[in-house]
Amino acid sequence: MGEEALDIAAVAAIARISLGEEERERLGRQLAEILRYAEQLMAVDVEGVEPATHPFAEGAVPAEDAVESGFSTDEALRNAPRREGNLFSVPRVLEDV
Amino acid sequence: MAEDLPYRSLRSLADGLADGSLTALALAEAILARTAALEPRLGAFISWDGDDLLRGAEESDRRRRSGQARSRWDGIPIGIKDLISVHGQPLTNGSRMLGSYVSPYDATVISRLRAAGFLPWGRLNLDEFAMGSSTEYSAFHCTANPWDLSRVPGGSSGGAAAAVAAGLAPGALGTDTGGSIRQPAALCGITGLKPTYGRVSRYGVTAFASSLDQVGPLARSVDDVAILCATIAGSDGHDATSARLAVPDLLAEAQNFRSWTIGIPPEFFGEGLQPDVERAVRAAAAFFEREGCAIRSISLPHAPLGTAVYFLTATAEAFSNLARFDGIRYGHRSRGAEDAVDIYGRSRAEGFGDEVKRRLILGAFVLSSGFQDAYYVRAQRVRTLIRRDYEKALAQVDFILTPTAATTAFPIGARNMDPLAMYLSDAYTVSTNLAGLPAISVPCGLDGQGLPIGLQLIGRPYGEGDLLAAANFFQKAHGFHLLRPGAVEEGAAEEGSS
Numbered sequence: 001m002g003e004e005a006l007d008i009a010a011v012a013a014i015a016r017i018s019l020g021e022e023e024r025e026r027l028g029r030q031l032a033e034i035l036r037y038a039e040q041l042m043a044v045d046v047e048g049v050e051p052a053t054h055p056f057a058e059g060a061v062p063a064e065d066a067v068e069s070g071f072s073t074d075e076a077l078r079n080a081p082r083r084e085g086n087l088f089s090v091p092r093v094l095e096d097v
Numbered sequence: 098m099a100e101d102l103p104y105r106s107l108r109s110l111a112d113g114l115a116d117g118s119l120t121a122l123a124l125a126e127a128i129l130a131r132t133a134a135l136e137p138r139l140g141a142f143i144s145w146d147g148d149d150l151l152r153g154a155e156e157s158d159r160r161r162r163s164g165q166a167r168s169r170w171d172g173i174p175i176g177i178k179d180l181i182s183v184h185g186q187p188l189t190n191g192s193r194m195l196g197s198y199v200s201p202y203d204a205t206v207i208s209r210l211r212a213a214g215f216l217p218w219g220r221l222n223l224d225e226f227a228m229g230s231s232t233e234y235s236a237f238h239c240t241a242n243p244w245d246l247s248r249v250p251g252g253s254s255g256g257a258a259a260a261v262a263a264g265l266a267p268g269a270l271g272t273d274t275g276g277s278i279r280q281p282a283a284l285c286g287i288t289g290l291k292p293t294y295g296r297v298s299r300y301g302v303t304a305f306a307s308s309l310d311q312v313g314p315l316a317r318s319v320d321d322v323a324i325l326c327a328t329i330a331g332s333d334g335h336d337a338t339s340a341r342l343a344v345p346d347l348l349a350e351a352q353n354f355r356s357w358t359i360g361i362p363p364e365f366f367g368e369g370l371q372p373d374v375e376r377a378v379r380a381a382a383a384f385f386e387r388e389g390c391a392i393r394s395i396s397l398p399h400a401p402l403g404t405a406v407y408f409l410t411a412t413a414e415a416f417s418n419l420a421r422f423d424g425i426r427y428g429h430r431s432r433g434a435e436d437a438v439d440i441y442g443r444s445r446a447e448g449f450g451d452e453v454k455r456r457l458i459l460g461a462f463v464l465s466s467g468f469q470d471a472y473y474v475r476a477q478r479v480r481t482l483i484r485r486d487y488e489k490a491l492a493q494v495d496f497i498l499t500p501t502a503a504t505t506a507f508p509i510g511a512r513n514m515d516p517l518a519m520y521l522s523d524a525y526t527v528s529t530n531l532a533g534l535p536a537i538s539v540p541c542g543l544d545g546q547g548l549p550i551g552l553q554l555i556g557r558p559y560g561e562g563d564l565l566a567a568a569n570f571f572q573k574a575h576g577f578h579l580l581r582p583g584a585v586e587e588g589a590a591e592e593g594s595s
Contacts, residue, residue: 006462008458011462012458014461015454015458015460016442017445017449018442018446023454027451027454027455030455030516031455033516034408034455034459034517034520037408037517038405038408038476041406041475041476044399044402044478046475046478049479050481051474051480052477052480052481052531053477055530055531055534056294056533060337060338061339062337063334063335063337071202075201076201078201079197079198079199079426079427079428080426080427081424081427081429081430082430090425090437091434091440092437093436093438
């Protein structure tokens with residue numbers, strides 16, 4: 001079912017990955033094959049079975065709400081592709097009005 | 098002794114450091130020399146910082162001389178998969194996406210290694226973002242298998258497994274999301290442990306699939322694996338999913354032989370299993386039986402669905418986790434981007450390789466409205482069934498015995514153009530990640546071509562001690578872990594004269 005439904009261009013846009021035409025064709029073909037393989041799950045009787053999102057029932061344990069020292073501004077910005085002063089620099093987001 | 102240095106156990110190295118017959122500096126120099134000699138043909142590392150290792154070794158020797166050694170292991174280098182943050186060192190995740198990123202902090206497992214005096218060593222190769230089973234999906238290069246340089250070492254922790262097998266590190270830390278520690282350990286003839294989900298902190302480890310990822314050790318003996326697991330395990334406030342449980346004395350537990358009841362699931366001995374592998378694994382079961390263990394046939398009827406469930410689960414989680422790589426705060430930013438949003442699409446298109454793109458797009462699809470129930474939610478329901486199978490089986494037996502991988506190391510290029518064939522390389526390992534269980538791979542012989550075979554033991558939650566004990570008992574009676582990879586030894590002999 002999924003292979004016909006897989007609109008590779010639309011899904012790639014959701015994943016924020018720009019694809020060329022050749023890449024779209026190739027990845028689309030490979031993903032269709034993987035989805036065909038996954039279709040064996042459709043035959044499993046899962047009526048009344050709870051989905052497991054985690055291995056164990058305990059779930060996450062909240063951390064104590066205590067102050068810890070973090071990075072300095074310089075450390076936090078050390079890997080920035082572009083930086084201006086104490087800020088990450090990006091092209092403008094808002095259009096002129 | 099100098100010849101033997103690359104293959105000495107952690108205890109033997111510690112004894113040498115304690116009695117003064119060895120210094121951390123001499124050990125570091127020997128490892129650096131061997132790495133320089135073998136790396137051109139092996140490719141186990143993405144990078145290494147020899148100065149950092151030598152500096153760490155000198156500091157360790159100073160500590161020891163002044164009676165301040167942090168533990169008996171102080172000064173022993175441990176290789177690190179390039180997915181685990183080490184302060185001041187690069188972190189590539191096997192990808193071009195991270196650019197020249199340098200980690201601003203240590204992962205918890207690294208802090209714990211350092212607290213015992215171990216020296217984090219090198220950045221070991223992996224499939225990009227740990228997505229793969231051969232290291233062929235590394236953005237940098239494929240690692241060769243030390244037993245046959247034309248074959249893959251397995252993956253994704255293939256660099257770690259190859260480095261340990263080739264004597265370039267006494268042990269290493271890797272990660273296992275669907276088999277990424279156990280499968281390369283099997284293919285390289287070493288021992289690898291995936292601890293129970295939550296046993297080891299994931300803080301500072303690049304997240305791939307958060308409900309499946311687990312850090313664990315790879316080493317040349319069960320004892321070494323136990324030492325490393327004991328060092329890194331335990332509750333961590335920085336990881337909300339780390340189990341708030343005390344860790345038992347794994348080194349003591351690893352010595353406790355018991356007359357275990359062992360389960361054999363027919364689902365792991367089906368089509369596609371290499372006959373040599375089946376023979377070796379069945380011989381291991383027969384060995385345990387001779388030694389007084391009870392062997393029982395058990396059923397894991399949903400385990401064969403593991404690969405399909407894994408794909409729908411891991412890709413969905415990866416889609417969410419890898420959203421952070423957007424070219425804004427760190428990593429690669431496309432120069433061609435015209436506006437802020439365009440940065441995302443282009444930076445990710447340029448930074449990610451094919452396999453990562455495939456998985457992220459699949460993840461976006463299985464979570465998209467209209468398909469989420471049919472794919473993602475259904476996979477999670479089948480995951481419950483897989484977990485119940487294991488719960489039921491492990492109520493009857495102490496652990497489950499299977500092959501780690503259906504085949505021994507495959508040739509480079511054999512599966513990398515066929516994503517589905519590559520995914521099925523992990524068919525015997527993925528279901529334990531879905532169930533969160535601990536599992537160990539230990540060498541159990543060689544196939545007709547002289548390639549190592551891995552035996553997998555799967556245990557109860559937090560039952561690492563029992564697994565280590567059983568693997569240790571098997572290992573001591575057989576000595577397969579003492580076999581050394583021929584191909585890389587020949588290489589070492591040739592290089593030795595230069």
